[in-house]
Amino acid sequence: MTHWIILPVVLPAILAPFIVLAARYHIGIQRVFSIVGVGALIAIAAGLAWQASDGTVTVYRLSDWAAPFGIVLVGDRLSTMMVLLTAVLALLVLLYAIGSGWDDRGRHFHALFQFQLMGIMGAFLTGDLFNLFVFFEVLLIASYGLMIHAGGNARLRAGVQYVLFNLLGSTLFLFALGSIYAETGTLNMADLAQRVALIDPAASVGIRVASVLLLLVFAIKAAVVPLHFWLPSSYAEAPAPVAALFAIMTKVGAYAIIRVYTLIFPPDLEVTVGLHGMWLLPAALISLAIGMVGVLAARKLDRLVAFAVIGSMGMVMVAISIFTPTSVAAALYYIIHSTFAAAALFLIVDLVRSGRDNLELKAVAPISGAALTAALYFTAAIAMTGLPPLSGFVGKLLILDASFSSPLVVWTWAIILSASLISIVGFARAGSTVFWKAESIAHPVEATLPMRPAALSYVAVGGLLGLLIAHTIFAGPVHAYMNAMSEQLFAPEPYISTVLDTPGKLSTPKEAH
Amino acid sequence: MELLVSSAIGILTTAGLYLVLRLRTFPVIMGMSLLTYAVNVFLFASGRLTIGAPPILVKGVETYTDPLPQALVLTAIVISFGMTAVVVMIALGSYLGSDDDHVDDPAEDLTKAPEDIV
Numbered sequence: 230m231t232h233w234i235i236l237p238v239v240l241p242a243i244l245a246p247f248i249v250l251a252a253r254y255h256i257g258i259q260r261v262f263s264i265v266g267v268g269a270l271i272a273i274a275a276g277l278a279w280q281a282s283d284g285t286v287t288v289y290r291l292s293d294w295a296a297p298f299g300i301v302l303v304g305d306r307l308s309t310m311m312v313l314l315t316a317v318l319a320l321l322v323l324l325y326a327i328g329s330g331w332d333d334r335g336r337h338f339h340a341l342f343q344f345q346l347m348g349i350m351g352a353f354l355t356g357d358l359f360n361l362f363v364f365f366e367v368l369l370i371a372s373y374g375l376m377i378h379a380g381g382n383a384r385l386r387a388g389v390q391y392v393l394f395n396l397l398g399s400t401l402f403l404f405a406l407g408s409i410y411a412e413t414g415t416l417n418m419a420d421l422a423q424r425v426a427l428i429d430p431a432a433s434v435g436i437r438v439a440s441v442l443l444l445l446v447f448a449i450k451a452a453v454v455p456l457h458f459w460l461p462s463s464y465a466e467a468p469a470p471v472a473a474l475f476a477i478m479t480k481v482g483a484y485a486i487i488r489v490y491t492l493i494f495p496p497d498l499e500v501t502v503g504l505h506g507m508w509l510l511p512a513a514l515i516s517l518a519i520g521m522v523g524v525l526a527a528r529k530l531d532r533l534v535a536f537a538v539i540g541s542m543g544m545v546m547v548a549i550s551i552f553t554p555t556s557v558a559a560a561l562y563y564i565i566h567s568t569f570a571a572a573a574l575f576l577i578v579d580l581v582r583s584g585r586d587n588l589e590l591k592a593v594a595p596i597s598g599a600a601l602t603a604a605l606y607f608t609a610a611i612a613m614t615g616l617p618p619l620s621g622f623v624g625k626l627l628i629l630d631a632s633f634s635s636p637l638v639v640w641t642w643a644i645i646l647s648a649s650l651i652s653i654v655g656f657a658r659a660g661s662t663v664f665w666k667a668e669s670i671a672h673p674v675e676a677t678l679p680m681r682p683a684a685l686s687y688v689a690v691g692g693l694l695g696l697l698i699a700h701t702i703f704a705g706p707v708h709a710y711m712n713a714m715s716e717q718l719f720a721p722e723p724y725i726s727t728v729l730d731t732p733g734k735l736s737t738p739k740e741a742h
Numbered sequence: 743m744e745l746l747v748s749s750a751i752g753i754l755t756t757a758g759l760y761l762v763l764r765l766r767t768f769p770v771i772m773g774m775s776l777l778t779y780a781v782n783v784f785l786f787a788s789g790r791l792t793i794g795a796p797p798i799l800v801k802g803v804e805t806y807t808d809p810l811p812q813a814l815v816l817t818a819i820v821i822s823f824g825m826t827a828v829v830v831m832i833a834l835g836s837y838l839g840s841d842d843d844h845v846d847d848p849a850e851d852l853t854k855a856p857e858d859i860v
Binding site: 359363366369370373377380381382385386388389390392393396397399400403404406407408410411462 | 762767770774777778781784785787788789790810811814817818821822824825828829832833835836839840845846847
């Protein structure tokens with residue numbers, strides 16, 4: 230048994246207290262350790278992804294307890310891909326935080342950042358539902374600290390709302406876990422998959438309630454309408470690098486839905502049949518519409534991007550809730566795109582803010598470095614709205630193509646296409662006001678010109694956009710890999726047998742039965 | 743006993759939800775605490791209710807209580823305890839900063855006429 234798979238959890242977990250205890254007053258040392266740690270994470274994640282790429286499922290038993298009794302970490306194609314995505318995003322976000330000096334505007338940024346990574350990595354790797362809850366709490370409690378980093382009244386108020394909403398979500402998660410345990414007597418995902426399939430459809434009230442509760446919890450994380458209310462103000466008020474890192478947090482919800490509803494409650498399972506088509510798909514379409522209408526209605530640039538995140542999560546959820554191997558592959562492709570695009574936009578908003586008093590969509594004197602920032606905004610907006618030639622267009626095409634198998638295909642096409650048009654208008658209007666109309670306004674005579682953002686900030690944003698361009702150029706191989714991933718998800722037998730049949734402590738009495 | 747436990751969970755949840763909907767930080771935090779108590783009892787009951795039975799293997803004992811929910815409850819209690827402490831601190835900071843303990847956004851922000859946007 231190799232220990233590599235637990236390193237994405239253990240490494241940040243060791244690094245964070247080290248940063249707090251040993252490097253408390255030295256921002257330089259903190260930065261070095263944070264960057265080195267995230268670099269090592271990328272290397273580990275790439276190794277894990279390479280190991281899983283041929284379809285092997287790696288299981289890691291903590292303390293060697295055999296599967297349904299102990300906690301397991303499981304690395305398959307999907308979880309290792311998400312771990313790699315998180316690590317790459319974290320590096321670029323960290324570069325921006327250092328370049329813009331955000332990490333020095335409050336204390337413990339780097340320690341909280343590492344704890345946040347620990348929670349996200351654990352949530353992607355765990356093979357146990359209660360452990361998923363624990364890692365959700367780890368990532369949430371770190372995100373509470375990051376969210377109010379650098380303080381300020383507006384941010385604290387948004388922080389209170391964010392914390393309370395998520396506490397309610399956690400309570401709901403516990404209710405769901407309690408009902409699942411009461412119905413099945415296990416919380417190990419692979420074991421659950423076997424036991425849920427044995428439940429008599431005539432006596433399935435408990436498990437149906439549990440599956441809907443669980444879906445609600447993950448929908449809160451994924452900000453699906455009508456559970457999206459926490460997102461706009463918390464993402465808009467959070468410090469820019471934190472908001473960019475939060476781009477992966479909504480994907481944790483999407484990941485959990487894909488994992489649980491392919492493994493434990495697969496689409497053809499009799500007790501939960503119709504849950505996705507009847508409830509999740511309409512909700513996802515409404516999220517897409519509301520998100521993009523919000524883009525047009527937003528009066529401030531940061532709110533605009535927050536609503537674009539809701540819209541793009543709606544797009545992901547549309548693809549997921551069609552629930553065929555093709556649509557999930559399209560959703561996975563779009564998840565990568567949407568993570569990088571949203572993160573880039575949040576960072577660009579911060580580049581704009583560094584030269585202006587506020588982010589209201591009104592023309593003020595041009596910010597310094599406006600030409601470069603405008604070019605970055607233009608590229609990121611093309612990606613986010615899904616215009617050719619960038620990956621948003623490819624992803625949208627894949628989702629539209631996959632929607633033919635759904636009974637709501639007309640609605641899906643109509644809403645995706647009109648929402649895209651609305652978002653194009655919204656982004657174009659915002660961009661032309663902030664960057665073009667600004668040219669017509671002269672600088673006040675007595676004002677000192679604001680400083681140009683640091684080069685490292687531009688490197689970070691450019692890196693995110695470069696990844697988007699690479700995601701477009703290599704769309705063929707990436708999509709082929711996503712198809713393989715989706716096939717693995719829809720044929721979970723190897724996953725289940727690897728988790729349950731690998732011997733460990735306590736597995737001998739099972740054989741004696 | 744089942745009736746007593748289930749109605750206790752129900753009453754705690756109802757009271758908790760009512761308080762959460764008051765939208766001032768103090769009642770909301772109280773409501774959150776009641777909700778976490780409710781969910782703790784609920785988790786405890788998910789392993790079936792038994793009285794006076796040991797949770798670990800003892801010689802000559804036939805009935806056992808399920809030990810796993812107790813471990814889950816312990817984790818849930820610790821986490822909710824920490825989370826409540828965090829939310830109290832953030833809410834206190836927000837109240838001291840803005841002299842206002844409403845959880846929702848102030849109304850004037852929403853009704854403000856859109857200024858000349860274009």
